[in-house]
Amino acid sequence: MLIALLAQEAAHGAEHMPDDAPPPFPPFEPWHMPGQLFWLAILFAVLYFALSRFILPKMSDTIEKRSDRIASDLDQAAALNEQATEAQQALELRIAQAKAKARETAAKAKQKIDDEVSAQTARVDAEIEKKLETAESRITEMRAKAMQNVEQIAIDTADAMTARFGLKASPADLKKAVSASLK
Amino acid sequence: MNFALTQTAIDPIHQFQVSKWLDLNIGGIDISFTNASGFMLLGVVLCIAFFGYAASKRALVPGRTQSMAEIGYGFVADMVRSTAGEEGLRFFPFVFTLFFFVFFANMIGMVPYAFTTTSHLVVTGALSILVISIVIGFGIWKNGLKFFKLFAPSGAPFLIYFILVPIEVISFLARPVTLALRLFANMLAGHIMLKLFATFAAQLIGAAISGTVLLGVVGLLAFGMGVALNALELLVAGLQAYVFAILTCVYLNDALHPSH
Numbered sequence: 001m002l003i004a005l006l007a008q009e010a011a012h013g014a015e016h017m018p019d020d021a022p023p024p025f026p027p028f029e030p031w032h033m034p035g036q037l038f039w040l041a042i043l044f045a046v047l048y049f050a051l052s053r054f055i056l057p058k059m060s061d062t063i064e065k066r067s068d069r070i071a072s073d074l075d076q077a078a079a080l081n082e083q084a085t086e087a088q089q090a091l092e093l094r095i096a097q098a099k100a101k102a103r104e105t106a107a108k109a110k111q112k113i114d115d116e117v118s119a120q121t122a123r124v125d126a127e128i129e130k131k132l133e134t135a136e137s138r139i140t141e142m143r144a145k146a147m148q149n150v151e152q153i154a155i156d157t158a159d160a161m162t163a164r165f166g167l168k169a170s171p172a173d174l175k176k177a178v179s180a181s182l183k
Numbered sequence: 184m185n186f187a188l189t190q191t192a193i194d195p196i197h198q199f200q201v202s203k204w205l206d207l208n209i210g211g212i213d214i215s216f217t218n219a220s221g222f223m224l225l226g227v228v229l230c231i232a233f234f235g236y237a238a239s240k241r242a243l244v245p246g247r248t249q250s251m252a253e254i255g256y257g258f259v260a261d262m263v264r265s266t267a268g269e270e271g272l273r274f275f276p277f278v279f280t281l282f283f284f285v286f287f288a289n290m291i292g293m294v295p296y297a298f299t300t301t302s303h304l305v306v307t308g309a310l311s312i313l314v315i316s317i318v319i320g321f322g323i324w325k326n327g328l329k330f331f332k333l334f335a336p337s338g339a340p341f342l343i344y345f346i347l348v349p350i351e352v353i354s355f356l357a358r359p360v361t362l363a364l365r366l367f368a369n370m371l372a373g374h375i376m377l378k379l380f381a382t383f384a385a386q387l388i389g390a391a392i393s394g395t396v397l398l399g400v401v402g403l404l405a406f407g408m409g410v411a412l413n414a415l416e417l418l419v420a421g422l423q424a425y426v427f428a429i430l431t432c433v434y435l436n437d438a439l440h441p442s443h
Binding site: 037 | 220313
């Protein structure tokens with residue numbers, strides 16, 4: 001309708017144009033307006049159709065797929081990261097357990113050795129003690145015996161000496177005198 | 184003082200001249216395939232070729248072309264989402280088409296000797312009428328009469344509405360006009376400036392070669408200005424496509440959520 005109106009106007013304008021008039025301002029010349037509108041309508045429609053039916057859906061599909069892919073990749077990365085963290089924690093736990101176990105084993109071994117050492121020390125100590133005791137008792141015994149022998153020798157010596165002086169002493173007196181001087 | 188400047192008259196308007204490439208006439212209506220239609224077709228073909236090729240790649244790790252296309256996709260999607268909300272995404276293909284239709288047209292227009300389709304008010308006007316029709320049509324279809332709450336924001340004192348409603352209605356009616364004019368005027372004015380400075384520089388440097396050195400200096404300045412303007416116009420070409428698309432989103436947002 002608008003195109004028809006403009007065409008009418010164009011025909012009208014052309015009729016009344018004086019020959020010597022200055023050239024009209026091209027954008028306001030009516031003769032080309034119906035054609036401009038006609039081709040604008042067709043070309044704009046073609047562009048709109050091509051873009052909205054074929055090109056834009058394809059592009060939005062591509063963009064959507066990409067963002068989906070990025071999102072899923074990120075999810076996967078997060079899951080893997082979590083797994084790695086879990087594995088690390090498990091590893092740390094195992095290490096701690098192993099350390100504790102090792103410490104325990106070492107402590108046990110040390111305890112065992114300590115016990116053995118002290119037991120052996122005690123046994124050896126006791127043995128030494130016993131040996132010392134027997135040795136001491138033997139010493140005292142031997143000493144007593146030796147003393148007895150000394151007394152007898154002294155009595156005999158005293159008897160021999162008194163006999164040389166021509167004296168006579170009874171064995172009882174001699175023994176008494178010797179033991180008194182030995183003390 | 185004849186600098187031979189008048190040898191070629193500067194005609195910055197010539198670049199907007201529509202010429203027939205193929206005469207077509209249906210039912211007495213002239214729908215000839217013109218240079219404007221040709222460059223519009225080029226833009227659409229390039230747009231479909233670029234995005235079609237990029238979309239066919241479907242690589243998980245995108246290459247350069249696919250990256251560019253996907254950045255464009257994300258850019259428009261974010262724009263729609265941030266201005267019109269999640270529900271606005273149903274208009275995503277429309278906004279995407281609009282943005283890249285205008286963007287390719289503007290960028291092709293930056294190539295010397297190319298025709299800038301968006302420098303014609305009839306094209307930008309048709310696009311903006313399309314946008315506003317969708318806004319009104321969808322707004323009424325989705326919200327019924329509640330759509331007209333758009334003109335009466337809640338929470339104002341009763342008497343204020345007598346001023347507020349007319350202002351809102353006028354601002355709403357101004358939307359298609361400003362939407363169309365903004366793009367049209369930007370492209371038109373920018374290309375006129377480019378043409379003026381380029382032609383001016385060429386003529387002055389031409390005059391300098393035939394004797395006047397001082398004119399050559401001015402010509403070089405004009406040339407520098409032309410280069411700077413070219414950069415500016417590249418920015419404007421992208422920016423105006425963006426502005427057109429984001430304003431479409433803002434208007435669609437009104438249709439989706441009319442009670443502010």
